[in-house]
Amino acid sequence: MTQGLDQIFVTFQHWAVAHSPAAVQPAVSIVLPVAGILILFPSLFAITTVLERKGLARIQNRYGPNRVGPYGWLQPVADAVKSLTKEDIVPRTADKLVHFLAPVLLVTVVFLEYAVIPVGRNMVLADMNSGVLFFFAAGAATEMSVFMAGWSSRNKYSLLGAMRAVAQMISYEAPLILSSIAVVMAAGSLSTVTIVEKQAGYSGFWPHWYVLTPWGLAGFVLFAIAMTAESNRSPFDLPEGESEIIAGYFTEYSGFKFALFFLGEYLEMFAVSGMAVTLFLGGWAAPFSFLTWIPSWIWFLGKVMTLIAVFIWVRGTLPRLRMDQLMNFAWKFMLPMTLMVIFSAGLWKFLPSGVLRWLICAAPIALLYVVLGRVLQSERRIEKRVYRYAE
Amino acid sequence: MTAPFVILAVVTIGGAVAAMTLRKLVHCALALAVCFVGLAGLYLDLNAQFVGLVQVLVYVGAVVILIVFAILLTRHDELPAQTNRTRVAGLGVSAVVFALLAWAVTAGGAQMGAAVAAPEAAMKDIGGALMQKYVLPLEVVGLLLTAALIGAVVIAMEEKKKAR
Numbered sequence: 001m002t003q004g005l006d007q008i009f010v011t012f013q014h015w016a017v018a019h020s021p022a023a024v025q026p027a028v029s030i031v032l033p034v035a036g037i038l039i040l041f042p043s044l045f046a047i048t049t050v051l052e053r054k055g056l057a058r059i060q061n062r063y064g065p066n067r068v069g070p071y072g073w074l075q076p077v078a079d080a081v082k083s084l085t086k087e088d089i090v091p092r093t094a095d096k097l098v099h100f101l102a103p104v105l106l107v108t109v110v111f112l113e114y115a116v117i118p119v120g121r122n123m124v125l126a127d128m129n130s131g132v133l134f135f136f137a138a139g140a141a142t143e144m145s146v147f148m149a150g151w152s153s154r155n156k157y158s159l160l161g162a163m164r165a166v167a168q169m170i171s172y173e174a175p176l177i178l179s180s181i182a183v184v185m186a187a188g189s190l191s192t193v194t195i196v197e198k199q200a201g202y203s204g205f206w207p208h209w210y211v212l213t214p215w216g217l218a219g220f221v222l223f224a225i226a227m228t229a230e231s232n233r234s235p236f237d238l239p240e241g242e243s244e245i246i247a248g249y250f251t252e253y254s255g256f257k258f259a260l261f262f263l264g265e266y267l268e269m270f271a272v273s274g275m276a277v278t279l280f281l282g283g284w285a286a287p288f289s290f291l292t293w294i295p296s297w298i299w300f301l302g303k304v305m306t307l308i309a310v311f312i313w314v315r316g317t318l319p320r321l322r323m324d325q326l327m328n329f330a331w332k333f334m335l336p337m338t339l340m341v342i343f344s345a346g347l348w349k350f351l352p353s354g355v356l357r358w359l360i361c362a363a364p365i366a367l368l369y370v371v372l373g374r375v376l377q378s379e380r381r382i383e384k385r386v387y388r389y390a391e
Numbered sequence: 392m393t394a395p396f397v398i399l400a401v402v403t404i405g406g407a408v409a410a411m412t413l414r415k416l417v418h419c420a421l422a423l424a425v426c427f428v429g430l431a432g433l434y435l436d437l438n439a440q441f442v443g444l445v446q447v448l449v450y451v452g453a454v455v456i457l458i459v460f461a462i463l464l465t466r467h468d469e470l471p472a473q474t475n476r477t478r479v480a481g482l483g484v485s486a487v488v489f490a491l492l493a494w495a496v497t498a499g500g501a502q503m504g505a506a507v508a509a510p511e512a513a514m515k516d517i518g519g520a521l522m523q524k525y526v527l528p529l530e531v532v533g534l535l536l537t538a539a540l541i542g543a544v545v546i547a548m549e550e551k552k553k554a555r
């Protein structure tokens with residue numbers, strides 16, 4: 001029973017392939033999982049928009065959407081109808097082709113990232129030898145799309161937003177990739193499926209996730225911060241910064257193209273959360289050995305949604321960073337910390353297991369954290385603010 | 392000549408031609424990105440996953456972005472006049488380069504013999520080679536790049552001081 005429920009989608013795929021004509025069997029076996037991804041994550045996006053608006057509203061002491069359908073749950077339907085029927089305005093001086101291509105490229109590239117994320121046991125579209133590398137290579141192309149959107153709009157605010165976005169994404173890509181390198185080192189593989197398998201198994205009822213090691217915990221926190229910045233979420237939402245540059249790179253987008261940007265941003269968030277779950281939180285594995293009867297895909301989606309909930313919480317809590325703070329944080333704090341995480345992961349691999357290994361591996365990270373904190377604080381001079389241009 | 396090869400070749404060559412002929416610099420940069428993606432596709436088609444993905448990561452994700460940034464930060468809206476006074480010299484140089492490459496490919500192809508079957512654990516082999524056999528060159532290259540990076544920052548810093 002539990003086995004059947006766990007593998008229900010895989011069984012369905014096999015059944016559908018077996019019952020289709022021989023000529024189209026390869027196509028069916030590929031198209032079905034793709035269709036699954038195309039249905040699952042956009043619907044998750046629809047649910048998340050409501051959850052986010054309601055959650056933010058609660059944090060800000062108001063009700064949030066509660067008019068459309070019971071408790072406002074049909075809000076995404078209304079939003080979809082609105083964005084589909086709205087006029088699509090393209091500025092006269094805009095570069096029409098690039099303006100059109102930017103949102104399309106963003107959504108396409110983000111969907112590509114899902115190819116290597118194992119959603120459940122035996123549920124991955126492409127078990128590549130170099131899955132993690134593929135994920136980051138696909139993610140690198142989102143920067144292009146953001147730049148295209150900002151440049152083609154012929155709007156100062158769009159261009160400013162695009163430049164901020166590209167600078168931010170390049171800066172945070174380094175800690176993002178470096179913190180995942182620690183996991184790749186520990187697992188000895190770039191394949192996402194192998195990484196999940198290496199974290200399988202339990203000591204007693206306790207799982208072998210990488211987040212439960214000192215370097216894994218630090219790596220996970222750094223990865224989470226970097227992925228918040230990569231997906232342009234608050235407090236790293238400078239590229240959009242509506243109080244500073246209207247809406248940044250998608251200021252000049254309306255109607256469905258705007259919806260595509262919105263979709264792309266959320267899908268990116270799901271994708272990086274899925275990657276974080278795969279790398280540090282054991283992928284689709286259950287957190288305790290006595291909970292393994294719950295299907296693997298429920299665990300995966302549950303973990304992703306938990307990370308999303310944290311994202312929403314952080315967005316409702318923290319104010320936006322300033323550009324220099326953002327850059328200083330990326331290069332002076334995140335980068336040294338991730339390098340130390342890699343060093344600690346190397347130590348972990350060669351030391352015999354025990355409490356001592358825990359302490360030895362945690363010590364350099366904690367030490368660097370304290371030293372960096374002290375040094376960066378002492379650099380900061382708190383004095384009367386001087387305005388250079390606004391006097 | 393398989394269908395994927397033909398498609399990827401068309402994308403690559405089309406991107407390269409567009410990068411040379413388009414008038415707006417940003418368009419050229421985007422076309423160059425298309426060309427790089429086509430090249431990455433060709434590598435993937437040849438089962439060279441690592442090279443293909445690094446091609447996308449480094450060239451599309453970093454080099455083209457760098458070019459675009461350079462264009463934006465030194466923005467001239469007026470199109471530069473393209474004179475092409477050195478057309479003959481250019482043709483000569485490109486002919487020599489092409490001849491050299493063609494000679495190398497045809498001469499080298501004979502020695503390679505039959506194509507070797509793609510090894511399964513190619514990623515692992517590349518990692519092992521980089522970390523064991525070629526670790527010294529790797530470190531030297533890393534050091535060189537870091538030095539270049541610091542040098543660039545130092546030059547930029549001096550300019551800033553003068554501006555004040």
